Amino acid sequence: MSTIDRIKVLADHENIKITALEKQIGASKGVLSRAFNNKTDIQSKWLTKIIENYPHFDSLWLLTGKGEMLVKSDLVVNSEVVANNVFKLKTDHAIGKQSVPLYNVEAAAGLVELFQSHGDTQPVGTLNIPNLPKCDGAVFVTGDSMYPLLKSGDIVAYKQIYDFYSEIFWGEMYLISVEVADEEFISVKYIQKSEKGEDYIKLVSQNKHHQPKDIKMSKIRAMALVKASVRMNSMG
Numbered sequence: 032m033s034t035i036d037r038i039k040v041l042a043d044h045e046n047i048k049i050t051a052l053e054k055q056i057g058a059s060k061g062v063l064s065r066a067f068n069n070k071t072d073i074q075s076k077w078l079t080k081i082i083e084n085y086p087h088f089d090s091l092w093l094l095t096g097k098g099e100m101l102v103k104s105d106l107v108v109n110s111e112v113v114a115n116n117v118f119k120l121k122t123d124h125a126i127g128k129q130s131v132p133l134y135n136v137e138a139a140a141g142l143v144e145l146f147q148s149h150g151d152t153q154p155v156g157t158l159n160i161p162n163l164p165k166c167d168g169a170v171f172v173t174g175d176s177m178y179p180l181l182k183s184g185d186i187v188a189y190k191q192i193y194d195f196y197s198e199i200f201w202g203e204m205y206l207i208s209v210e211v212a213d214e215e216f217i218s219v220k221y222i223q224k225s226e227k228g229e230d231y232i233k234l235v236s237q238n239k240h241h242q243p244k245d246i247k248m249s250k251i252r253a254m255a256l257v258k259a260s261v262r263m264n265s266m267g
Contacts, residue, residue, distance in 0.1 A: 087102055142217050143215065202222070
């Protein structure tokens with residue numbers, strides 16, 4: 032069964048016509064129906080829209096056919112699980128309902144590659160949390176530099192920024208990719224102004240065993256403002 036066939040299964044399960052599904056995701060009339068009739072693929076942006084509109088369908092199943100069609104309750108990151116484990120910025124504008132794609136940074140070959148290919152990178156799951164601020168995606172945290180606020184295995188939801196010189200909110204937490212010895216170093220850090228001048232920023236950890244580090248702005252390869260974090264305290 033192809034992806035377009037599984038989309039038809041989804042539509043039948045939801046008792047919605049293909050033409051109505053096209054309208055719901057903002058696609059032109061015939062985008063899905065032609066693909067179904069011709070057994071051809073559709074653009075990744077329409078798959079993303081379908082996943083966002085139907086978060087109770089497992090994205091891995093929809094994309095690959097693997098696993099169960101519907102998300103099981105013990106695998107869903109929902110409001111009952113994380114209601115007391117999400118922090119937001121005071122200035123965030125909450126969105127009543129959104130589906131945030133959860134990515135594997137390592138599988139995407141790094142943060143830079145992930146940001147450049149959001150529409151083509153397959154998420155490993157989705158976050159569905161009511162009143163979450165607008166986010167571009169979410170990733171798993173590794174390392175202990177932000178412990179105890181964040182620990183390895185936690186999830187951070189982020190909003191990508193593009194202008195490193197003017198879009199930084201000093202003192203806030205960021206997901207950042209830095210070039211170190213021709214390799215990509217990815218971390219979650221507080222970003223503060225550096226005493227070395229405007230061409231530098233200071234990366235500060237929550238864990239006091241990690242010393243602050245001043246880096247050149249020119250070494251930043253990607254950056255995203257951390258909008259929320261999720262911690263799961265049990266494995267089942």
